[in-house]
Amino acid sequence: SLPEDAVTNLREYLRIKTVHPQPDYEAAKEFLVAYGKNLTLEVDVMEFVSGDPVILMTWKGSNPEASSILLNSHMDVVPVEQVKWRHDAFEAVREPSGDIVGRGSQDMKCVGIQYLEAIRKLQAKVFKPVRSVHVLFVPDEEIGGHDGMERFIASEKFSDIQVGVALDEGLASPTADYRVFYGERTLWWLSIKAVGAPGHGSKLFDGSAAENLLKSLALISAYREEEFNAYKSGEAAEAEVTSINLSFLKAGTPSPSGFVMNLQPSEAEAGFDIRIPPSADAEDLERRIREEWAPVERNMTYEFLQKNVYRSVSAEPLVTPFDVSNPWWAVFATAVEKTGVKLSKPEIFPAATDGRYLRYKDFPVIGFSPMRETPVLLHDHNEFLNEGVFLEGVDAYESIIAALSTFDGADGPSYALREEL
Ligand SMILES: CC(=O)N[C@@H](CCC(N)=O)C(=O)O
């Protein structure tokens, strides 16, 4: 059986190379299955796509009728630029300060281990959950979650477990308070393409592909500046404005020495990463793309390389209410504050997480990674988490799991369905 030491377990998990583009999910599966069994949890391994295991651990509640608590984390991590790190990113070196350096130490192997270690502590106190507690480990979050969370949410197993509320990742907090997230921006990856007559580099003429695209770039740049200014001026938080950033630019005729310089290209293309906050009018943005950034009059077309949804099945923005209409939220917040740590004002997560698949189906999702007084280093060099901060997070989940799994209101399979009861 595993050494019952939270930090040892975290470091062991960090050493498993679940790093893209070839994550070792086999090793992670072996580690996690043994871990769950050691805690006497039921362990279910599903493989909707071969090589992409989804691991569901269940701590059965005393009331099988009550909706359950879902604690989600992803097993995969983003690649590293090893030369920029002070230690091997997959050694989980513990520095004398207690900082544990490793890819996934914040995003989000820490959270997966914290869930399990919180359960271990509750078990030691002979605590019995009323609602079942499910700890879920998914693959491929970092590449969109299509073969992981998206498949799981569509599965019969997911309907069977009757989720009431879910927890998913948040961000580290540089202050003394924890951060918490009630929604996220919607990701669109857009490519716009212009075509036009080619011509001699010396000739001025209307409607070249490059000119068509450059007009779009000017309009997009002006739009970007307006959004950015709302953030710079302090009028809105970063994740409350729409971001649009150039990802690629493609045009020109290659030659052995670079590009043919006296030939105006007949095609020009640009790609953008766009993030839309739930408060923004996404339909209007799409109209802008169609009519202004890629209009047929300028011989342009557009294509979404990824286009995430921005409304739930009930046509609502993908946000989890944190007012009295959502009693889960108050139970969560009270449980956190009982540990003596404050929560800062709920925020929108700037990027995309697997939580969106649950919000899409109107399930309430609380984005939370209990790491305070910690710089935000997800996807960065030298990602680390201090062991004291990590262990304090275990205590946060101990309180949260105890409170949510014994909460006797708000029953029903989901927040949305609760409204009908
Ligand atoms: C947290 C995070 O960084 N998620 C990725 C997801 C990328 C994707 N393909 O959906 C993103 O670019 O938002």
Ligand SMILES: [Zn+2]
């Ligand atoms: Zn993550």
Ligand SMILES: [Zn+2]
């Ligand atoms: Zn990530």
